[in-house]
Amino acid sequence: MAERVPTGITELDNMLGGGFLPKRNILVTGGPGTGKTTFCMEFLYRGAEQFNEKGLFVSLEEKQDRLVDNLSQGLDWDLRKHIEGGAIVMVTVENFSWEHLADTLQAYITRHGVKRVVIDSLTLLKMNTKDPFEFRRNFIGLMGFLDNLDCTTIVTAESNFMTREKASYSLEEFIVDGVIVLYNLPIKNERRRALEILKMRGVKHSNSMFPFKITESGVVVYQEEII
Amino acid sequence: MMDVHCYQYLIGKDVGLEKLDGVPGLTKVDGAKVMQAQFGSVTVLVFETGEVRAFIRSSGIEKLKNALPAAGVKIMGLLQAIKAKGVEFDENAVLAAGKPMAFDYLAVKGVRPELEEVVNLDALRELVYAPYSIMPEFQLERNAVQGGENEGRKLAQGKQDKEELNSAIVKYLRDEKLGIGKVGSKADESGQSQYEIQVFTVHESAFAAGMPVVNKALCNFIRGVVRGAYVAFMELENIEVKESHCWGLGDTYCEFEMRVTPM
Numbered sequence A: 001m002a003e004r005v006p007t008g009i010t011e012l013d014n015m016l017g018g019g020f021l022p023k024r025n026i027l028v029t030g031g032p033g034t035g036k037t038t039f040c041m042e043f044l045y046r047g048a049e050q051f052n053e054k055g056l057f058v059s060l061e062e063k064q065d066r067l068v069d070n071l072s073q074g075l076d077w078d079l080r081k082h083i084e085g086g087a088i089v090m091v092t093v094e095n096f097s098w099e100h101l102a103d104t105l106q107a108y109i110t111r112h113g114v115k116r117v118v119i120d121s122l123t124l125l126k127m128n129t130k131d132p133f134e135f136r137r138n139f140i141g142l143m144g145f146l147d148n149l150d151c152t153t154i155v156t157a158e159s160n161f162m163t164r165e166k167a168s169y170s171l172e173e174f175i176v177d178g179v180i181v182l183y184n185l186p187i188k189n190e191r192r193r194a195l196e197i198l199k200m201r202g203v204k205h206s207n208s209m210f211p212f213k214i215t216e217s218g219v220v221v222y223q224e225e226i227i
Numbered sequence B: 001m002m003d004v005h006c007y008q009y010l011i012g013k014d015v016g017l018e019k020l021d022g023v024p025g026l027t028k029v030d031g032a033k034v035m036q037a038q039f040g041s042v043t044v045l046v047f048e049t050g051e052v053r054a055f056i057r058s059s060g061i062e063k064l065k066n067a068l069p070a071a072g073v074k075i076m077g078l079l080q081a082i083k084a085k086g087v088e089f090d091e092n093a094v095l096a097a098g099k100p101m102a103f104d105y106l107a108v109k110g111v112r113p114e115l116e117e118v119v120n121l122d123a124l125r126e127l128v129y130a131p132y133s134i135m136p137e138f139q140l141e142r143n144a145v146q147g148g149e150n151e152g153r154k155l156a157q158g159k160q161d162k163e164e165l166n167s168a169i170v171k172y173l174r175d176e177k178l179g180i181g182k183v184g185s186k187a188d189e190s191g192q193s194q195y196e197i198q199v200f201t202v203h204e205s206a207f208a209a210g211m212p213v214v215n216k217a218l219c220n221f222i223r224g225v226v227r228g229a230y231v232a233f234m235e236l237e238n239i240e241v242k243e244s245h246c247w248g249l250g251d252t253y254c255e256f257e258m259r260v261t262p263m
Helices: A010-015 A034-048 A063-074 A081-082 A097-109 A122-127 A132-146 A171-175 B061-084 B092-098 B120-131 B137-156 B162-175 B222-234
Strands: A025-030 A052-059 A088-092 A114-120 A152-159 A178-187 A190-200 A209-215 A220-221 B006-010 B034-039 B042-047 B051-055 B180-186 B197-205 B237-243 B254-262
Touching: A010 A220, A025 A034, A025 A132, A025 A171, A025 B042, A025 B137, A034 A052, A034 A063, A034 A081, A034 A088, A034 A114, A034 A152, A034 A178, A034 A220, A052 A063, A052 A097, A063 A081, A063 A088, A088 A097, A097 A114, A097 A132, A097 B137, A097 B222, A114 A122, A122 A132, A122 A152, A132 A171, A132 B137, A209 B092, B006 B061, B006 B092, B034 B061, B034 B180, B042 B061, B061 B092, B120 B137, B137 B222, B162 B180, B162 B197, B162 B222, B197 B222, B222 B237, B222 B254
Parallel strands: A025 A152, A025 A178, A052 A088, A052 A114, A114 A152
Antiparallel strands: A178 A190, A190 A209, A209 A220, B006 B051, B034 B042, B042 B051, B180 B197, B197 B254, B237 B254
């Protein structure tokens, strides 16, 4: 079997045959409250905690302290231990420029041995790039650049569709190697989170939607249940 | 990074090749400040700068490693002969520190005795810009930044303060004929940083002077030099260097703003 980069989310890794393929770029997309940030941080946290792999979280919006405070509510992870120990690096890129983002990624991946990267979020990259053509050119360039480096990357994106039927896709979904869609579906009087592997190049995967919960220990996917 | 198939031993000082005339087995070669010896399949080059290289032509590093124990005796003899010509060094330490050479070893002094280190600007720009017709722009810009950062990091070594570092950057740009630099500073009005913004104004940029307007800054290598120097000096990665003025943007000079960004 090809080498894998386990997400550390056991059930998802089972669904992916062990995890992501190395050096791939994955888009995690979903509406507000679907759990994108927790999902991505778990990828880094498990990397540091279980697989001895350094992670980099690049935020284009939220500052490190606030992000960690938010994540610490309800999760029993010791994130600060890994941040203070250098196994997880949190960077906020303010005054966004593509050059600064690329400089930061290049530095941490090539000189600090970072193997797992999260860029949060593509939506802000888009908002900060006035010209749509320039955005596409830079995004394609960035993905191509990351392809050549020894790291596996998750990019988050906001989506404004709540159900599968209303989904619409843009260029980004076609460029990346994998797309995982997170939903927060209205069912009766409550909402239930669900996950779908929309695309994962080189990996056989189910086309079903699976419910998941964010528990104290992180994301738990219910593989036997289908929504 | 390309695989390198040779070993390198560094004496650490100029050896004066003219003094090495008469060392048994060591012969002059044409067109470079270098002397050569052949020990069986192993070729050894001795550079003016005190660098000694060993390799087997058209062969991999493994074959070289197998041949080195035998060739090492000859190389030791060569080092001793060099020492006997009045160059003071510890030949045992030099031999013991021998290691596979890195591809980014760029000590080029003396290898072009007639042409020196200067290349024509047209040729430099062909090297920089011709690949844009066959490779992704983003990747090429990253390459240039990486090269610049590598150079910049070296400049930070041993620097005590910011002024000394800025002078080293300006001197580097001048010595390498990459541009004529001047350094100033201004307050960071964003209020996000306790540090001033360092402003590097560069005239006659090798990458940009006279280039057409392309609506983007062109001096990625120089941007990398400044960033690499400051990253290494401050031991921080959150250094942003932006090229705010450039011929490529319609200016007649280039300017770089360096600021420390919040984590």
